[in-house]
Amino acid sequence: MSWLPTLQTNTPEQGYELAIKLSRMAVKKTQPDDETRSSLRHDYANNADSLTMASHVVATNFQTVAQANNYWRD
Amino acid sequence: MSWLPTLQTNTPEQGYELAIKLSRMAVKKTQPDDETRSSLRHDYANNADSLTMASHVVATNFQTVAQANNYWRD
Amino acid sequence: MSWLPTLQTNTPEQGYELAIKLSRMAVKKTQPDDETRSSLRHDYANNADSLTMASHVVATNFQTVAQANNYWRD
Amino acid sequence: MSWLPTLQTNTPEQGYELAIKLSRMAVKKTQPDDETRSSLRHDYANNADSLTMASHVVATNFQTVAQANNYWRD
Amino acid sequence: MSWLPTLQTNTPEQGYELAIKLSRMAVKKTQPDDETRSSLRHDYANNADSLTMASHVVATNFQTVAQANNYWRD
């Protein structure tokens, strides 16, 4: 099964989770080694600017997911 | 209850507050420890570029929220 | 009264001013102390990259405001 | 007269020039002193990353201007 | 044959792969030497912020691809 079968979600919160998943997947595709990513995670989880940068990526992906779901207006 | 039940808000100002909430939630999901986030907050709240970066994330999320609300034009 | 009663403005220039206001408000919400912000201002107002970063945030907010006003085409 | 009477331009090239103007105006509003800006200009005009950052801001503003002009398709 | 014959893809996952391809192509056009890119890859694949930056570019391109495919809603 695909890791990304659809951009549709039932709720905004699920859409936000999908945005996080999309953000992490690009990292995983560039650095496939789980252990390396895990150690890097410690770095950026304790650095304010790194966290802000990560939040920016989520925000960008959330734009896409929200639009795909017509902002869950329907 | 969901932390994000809807992207709809009554006013632009509430929409802006929601954009801030969205920006912080991504940080919280990456660094769930309240104390760590609190200490990091001190770092970036006193650094001009960090504040600008944070404002950029809010701006990105505000785009999403504003569009979800049809810019509160109705 | 709300600091953000509407995204509608009469002219593009007023829309640009609103974009600046939106950009600064996120900073203010993160660093509410006026004196601290004032001293930080000196830092980034004299650093080329800081100014470019600030301009990027304004550009992002101006996208939102311009769209809210249908680009003042009407 | 306003420095930004309209987002409409006759040609894409004029639209690009307007995007540059919008990008610089945010800098000017933050650092109004001409001489300071002039000396900072020397800094970033000789730094590859600074130039890339500046180009990113222009790209963001060009999105707005291009959309305002319906991509000069008409 | 073109490396980019179309922005249409059958599935969201293929769209995401295309977004990665678009992100890497700009790098390739700036640094065409395979060996140099390969050695740089090692650098950024082991740096948290570099990976986040790369993920941001993918997110930006994924916005384009997703919109081109009408979010695979049809």
Place this chain on the structure above:
Amino acid sequence: MSWLPTLQTNTPEQGYELAIKLSRMAVKKTQPDDETRSSLRHDYANNADSLTMASHVVATNFQTVAQANNYWRD
């Protein structure tokens, strides 16, 4: 003749090339000296983060060009 007569291109690949052109033009307008740009090019073409930043600008401009061409769907 204008360096940017239109945003319309026949193919996605040509659109991508135009996005690169738009990205470089902003740099050229800020640093018009060919020799300086050429020497800076060496800097950023050998730095992973600089290349990622450049790719981000291309992605932003490609959003504009792709939308101007209705994603080459027609």
